[in-house]
Amino acid sequence: MKPGLTRRGLIGRSVATAGGLAAVPLVTPAEAAIPAAPAPVRTPEMVDIVLQVNGRRLPLTIEPRVSLLDALREQAGLTGTKKGCDRGSCGACTVHVDGRRVNSCLTLAIRCQGRAVTTIEGLAEGDELHPVQAAFIRHDAFQCGYCTPGQIMAATALLDEGHAGSDAEIREYMAGNICRCGAYNHIVDAIRDVASQAAGKG
Amino acid sequence: MDAIVGQPLDRVDGRLKVTGGARYAAEFPVPGVVHAVLVQSSVAAGEIVAIDTSAAEGMPGVLAVITPENAEKLQADKGGEQVVSRPTLQDMQVLYNGQHVAIVVADTLDRAQAAASALKLTYKQDEAVTTMDSALNTAYRPKHFRGGARSPDSNRGDADAAFDAAAVKVDATYRTPIEHHNPMEPHATIARWDGDRVTVWTATQGISGAQHTLATLFGIPPANVRVICPYVGGGFGCKGSTWPPATLTAMAARKVGRPVKLSLTRRQMFTSNGYRPRTVQKVKLAADAGGKLVAIRHDGMSQMSMPSLGEFAEPVGLATEMLYSCPNVAVTHRLVGVNAPLPTYMRAPGEASGVFALESAMDELAVALRIDPVELRLRNYADGDEHEDKPFSLKNLRECYRQGAEAFGWSQRNPAPRSMRDGRVLIGWGMATSTYPANRRPAEALVRLQADGSVVAGSGTQDLGTGTYTVMTQVIADELGVSPRRVRFVLGDSTLPPAPGSGGSTTVASVSPAVQAACAAARQKLFSLILADPQAAGLTSADLRLANGVVLAPARRFPLSQVLARAGLEYIEGRGKTEGPPGGHSLHSFGAQFAEVRVDPDLGEIRVSRYVGAFDAGRILNAKTGRSQLIGGITYGIGMALLEETATDAETGRYVNADLAEYLVPVHPDVPLIRTIFVAGEDPVLDPLGARGIGELPMVGVAPAIANAVYHATGVRVRDLPIRIEDVLG
Ligand code: FES
Ligand code: FES
Numbered sequence: 001m002k003p004g005l006t007r008r009g010l011i012g013r014s015v016a017t018a019g020g021l022a023a024v025p026l027v028t029p030a031e032a033a034i035p036a037a038p039a040p041v042r043t044p045e046m047v048d049i050v051l052q053v054n055g056r057r058l059p060l061t062i063e064p065r066v067s068l069l070d071a072l073r074e075q076a077g078l079t080g081t082k083k084g085c086d087r088g089s090c091g092a093c094t095v096h097v098d099g100r101r102v103n104s105c106l107t108l109a110i111r112c113q114g115r116a117v118t119t120i121e122g123l124a125e126g127d128e129l130h131p132v133q134a135a136f137i138r139h140d141a142f143q144c145g146y147c148t149p150g151q152i153m154a155a156t157a158l159l160d161e162g163h164a165g166s167d168a169e170i171r172e173y174m175a176g177n178i179c180r181c182g183a184y185n186h187i188v189d190a191i192r193d194v195a196s197q198a199a200g201k202g
Numbered sequence: 203m204d205a206i207v208g209q210p211l212d213r214v215d216g217r218l219k220v221t222g223g224a225r226y227a228a229e230f231p232v233p234g235v236v237h238a239v240l241v242q243s244s245v246a247a248g249e250i251v252a253i254d255t256s257a258a259e260g261m262p263g264v265l266a267v268i269t270p271e272n273a274e275k276l277q278a279d280k281g282g283e284q285v286v287s288r289p290t291l292q293d294m295q296v297l298y299n300g301q302h303v304a305i306v307v308a309d310t311l312d313r314a315q316a317a318a319s320a321l322k323l324t325y326k327q328d329e330a331v332t333t334m335d336s337a338l339n340t341a342y343r344p345k346h347f348r349g350g351a352r353s354p355d356s357n358r359g360d361a362d363a364a365f366d367a368a369a370v371k372v373d374a375t376y377r378t379p380i381e382h383h384n385p386m387e388p389h390a391t392i393a394r395w396d397g398d399r400v401t402v403w404t405a406t407q408g409i410s411g412a413q414h415t416l417a418t419l420f421g422i423p424p425a426n427v428r429v430i431c432p433y434v435g436g437g438f439g440c441k442g443s444t445w446p447p448a449t450l451t452a453m454a455a456r457k458v459g460r461p462v463k464l465s466l467t468r469r470q471m472f473t474s475n476g477y478r479p480r481t482v483q484k485v486k487l488a489a490d491a492g493g494k495l496v497a498i499r500h501d502g503m504s505q506m507s508m509p510s511l512g513e514f515a516e517p518v519g520l521a522t523e524m525l526y527s528c529p530n531v532a533v534t535h536r537l538v539g540v541n542a543p544l545p546t547y548m549r550a551p552g553e554a555s556g557v558f559a560l561e562s563a564m565d566e567l568a569v570a571l572r573i574d575p576v577e578l579r580l581r582n583y584a585d586g587d588e589h590e591d592k593p594f595s596l597k598n599l600r601e602c603y604r605q606g607a608e609a610f611g612w613s614q615r616n617p618a619p620r621s622m623r624d625g626r627v628l629i630g631w632g633m634a635t636s637t638y639p640a641n642r643r644p645a646e647a648l649v650r651l652q653a654d655g656s657v658v659a660g661s662g663t664q665d666l667g668t669g670t671y672t673v674m675t676q677v678i679a680d681e682l683g684v685s686p687r688r689v690r691f692v693l694g695d696s697t698l699p700p701a702p703g704s705g706g707s708t709t710v711a712s713v714s715p716a717v718q719a720a721c722a723a724a725r726q727k728l729f730s731l732i733l734a735d736p737q738a739a740g741l742t743s744a745d746l747r748l749a750n751g752v753v754l755a756p757a758r759r760f761p762l763s764q765v766l767a768r769a770g771l772e773y774i775e776g777r778g779k780t781e782g783p784p785g786g787h788s789l790h791s792f793g794a795q796f797a798e799v800r801v802d803p804d805l806g807e808i809r810v811s812r813y814v815g816a817f818d819a820g821r822i823l824n825a826k827t828g829r830s831q832l833i834g835g836i837t838y839g840i841g842m843a844l845l846e847e848t849a850t851d852a853e854t855g856r857y858v859n860a861d862l863a864e865y866l867v868p869v870h871p872d873v874p875l876i877r878t879i880f881v882a883g884e885d886p887v888l889d890p891l892g893a894r895g896i897g898e899l900p901m902v903g904v905a906p907a908i909a910n911a912v913y914h915a916t917g918v919r920v921r922d923l924p925i926r927i928e929d930v931l932g
Contacts, residue, residue, distance in 0.1 A: 040310045041262050041309055065312055070312065074310070078222075079222070079226075080222015082435070084386045085861065086467060086468065087468065087861055089862040090386065090468075090862045092386055120220075120222035121222045123221075129220065133221065134220075136216070136220050137212050137216035138212065140213060140216075140826045142219055142220075143668065143830050143831070143834055144387065145218075145433065145435070146436060147386045167875075171871040172870070172871055175869050177870070178386065178869055180385055180438070180838075180867060181667050181834045182833055182837025182868065184833075184868070184870050185833045188870070
């Protein structure tokens with residue numbers, strides 16, 4: 001992602017124009033521009049923190065109760081991480097913290113200082129998709145796409161954990177990630193595919 | 203060039219979805235946006251007598267607390283299918299637990315949440331009726347069944363007399379629970395006013411419906427409402443109507459004079475945008491000794507809200523009217539009103555619940571007759587629609603039974619219950635028929651052929667994950683001889699040519715003919731330009747062919763860039779239209795569902811271990827995204843059969859499992875490898891491509907196939923969904 005390239009101007013324009021084909025925000029950037037919302041009213045309990053997200057410093061001013069998920073989505077403009085339940089029961093918000101998968105809705109942002117946070121926006125190397133991302137496209141391992149970032153973050157962790165030994169094992173270790181579109185069959189296909197490619201190489 | 207339509211093209215929006223770049227309603231970076239949170243009633247019936255907002259209003263960052271006491275008065279709605287006008291803070295009445303009673307706006311989400319919980323409401327409580335089963339004696343006839351298009355009852359022959367006289371009978375009552383759609387994306391809306399114009403980014407299955415509903419309620423022309431929704435994180439029916447949260451977001455944005463964002467919590471998803479209502483269905487079947495049906499009676503009751511909220515009747519008996527050949531058929535639909543939110547369409551509304559009852563009863567009849575379940579269905583095969591008295595536009599159900607049974611290995615089935623085992627585990631095989639209407643509604647599309655040979659096209663339709671972006675791209679690629687990579691199809695913006703809401707499996711059959719027609723119009727314009735050129739002397743449009751940005755003719759070629767430059771045009775535009783459904787035929791899709799379950803005889807644990815679904819859904823435009831819809835629908839059906847139920851606390855009328863930890867939906871280990879079969883066939887009556895929607899068909903018949911398999915495994919007939927461990931432990 002080129003840091004200088006933001007789509008804010010583009011989206012602003014698309015809102016303002018009369019509409020039609022030119023104005024439709026079909027192609028949205030993989031990394032969001034950070035909107036210049038007016039700074040929230042500052043209160044004494046607010047703290048200044050710095051997160052490391054996808055290898056970049058992310059300074060934030062937040063209340064201590066703010067979850068990592070809300071900090072990413074509402075403050076950092078990193079909306080690739082999804083909120084499905086905000087209660088730890090769906091896996092849509094899965095990110096990696098120091099390489100381990102966590103539910104970001106159950107993680108306080110303030111506790112992540114000094115730790116490496118990786119979100120779906122940080123998985124690809126430039127234009128080159130992570131093998132799991134590519135396999136998800138190839139196997140059509142999603143429909144609406146809303147659970148997909150969480151499934152992919154869980155799947156990459158599962159492969160690192162060495163839990164892709166069989167379909168049954170994949171299903172068990174992916175059990176925390178709900179897909180209401182019911183793409184489970186294809187998600188398992190995608191993960192198995194990447195696991196066997198890796199095994200082939202190894 | 204080989205046809206692109208039909209190929210398993212990767213989803214064109216795939217890259218955006220796997221990189222986190224696809225933007226859903228709550229994710230548009232609208233500058234200056236502030237956050238709203240809804241507050242719900244904690245009683246099921248009564249009146250709000252006092253609202254203390256002082257604590258909330260004094261909290262940091264709070265911008266507004268809107269209650270029925272200070273809410274903007276909305277215009278009365280004029281009916282309209284998409285209009286759910288209550289409850290929108292217009293009065294102090296409370297009609298169900300979880301009703302929205304206030305909306306709080308603050309500069310951050312956390313502050314809005316904190317302020318919302320600081321609101322104090324006092325109620326005068328009335329007695330509430332909270333469960334359907336306690337009020338069955340109050341059942342009434344729906345007033346606007348199917349939007350008033352037909353009577354809730356139908357009759358052919360004399361079902362009661364034929365039933366009384368028949369040799370073999372089934373008479374049973376089946377029950378299905380309240381279920382919630384629970385798309386993974388909770389509903390969300392961002393609203394921004396610019397004078398008397400409003401832009402809303404909202405999670406909806408119908409941008410046109412949202413546009414018109416908001417225009418009506420706020421008393422502004424539809425042209426002043428722009429609705430944007432390029433991606434929907436699943437809908438399944440709950441995003442089909444424009445429910446109060448979207449309206450309240452717009453109201454809040456007007457009040458605070460800034461853009462406002464509202465995302466429902468998962469708990470609020472249970473009381474904010476409908477649900478599949480509970481049903482109680484009595485089914486009577488009678489057959490002669492040869493297994494020929496002589497009478498069918500299906501009396502369905504579905505649960506409703508209080509009538510002032512609207513009306514929704516689950517149309518459980520519609521499939522019963524046409525699925526089998528039978529001279530005597532009677533169907534009725536009734537409603538039972540309780541203090542609950544308004545129910546709505548949920549994936550395969552009517553068919554999913556109704557076919558569970560009918561196809562369970564058919565299995566019971568097969569047992570009573572000692573006839574194989576597939577054979578019983580073949581003996582009662584309907585060659586035409588006996589209810590509408592019309593031929594089917596396409597019906598390959600026989601092939602579905604045959605191919606499904608063969609893939610499943612049905613012929614190896616021992617019909618006796620509890621006869622098949624794997625060690626100590628009981629094995630059961632069950633099947634059921636699937637059917638869902640094929641629909642088409644008016645739609646429009648616009649296509650622009652650009653000088654560089656690329657194409658931009660659009661229609662005000664939606665992609666719920668169903669593949670609209672991808673299949674329309676394929677249609678255009680074929681029509682205009684261009685690689686799919688050079689096509690950009692846009693949707694989800696109400697400034698585009700209008701299209702119907704995406705519900706009832708209508709999108710493909712409605713939008714693709716409009717897109718095709720728009721391509722043909724653009725191509726025709728291009729050909730006319732060329733034929734007017736002296737270099738084209740002697741040619742007719744039959745000689746011309748468009749491929750990769752060049753129009754080819756015998757011994758001559760006309761690059762698009764040159765044709766457009768000469769004509770002084772940036773692009774050539776074509777528009778196309780689809781009309782409503784064709785008359786003359788009965789339009790339905792069909793399928794056959796086969797399930798294997800494994801039941802632990804000591805623990806009662808039920809697992810679906812094998813599954814085959816064979817479907818007759820016309821031409822499949824993309825085998826890859828099409829299969830995703832099939833496995834998705836079957837997975838949804840597994841949830842209906844074994845897991846899903848929203849439980850109501852009778853005392854308070856509150857849903858006790860309104861979250862994803864306790865409202866169980868299928869997760870990875872619940873779903874076996876599903877085998878899907880598309881039975882070849884095209885439906886040229888419904889649309890020129892021969893395609894039909896397949897969003898709902900695959901879910902119909904899954905629950906009865908599994909229930910029938912559970913009977914076969916255990917000898918226990920479960921007529922009340924979901925099937926639980928305790929049901930089979932005897
Ligand atoms: S949003 Fe975190 S688990 Fe559901
Ligand atoms: S793709 Fe829609 S929830 Fe998984």
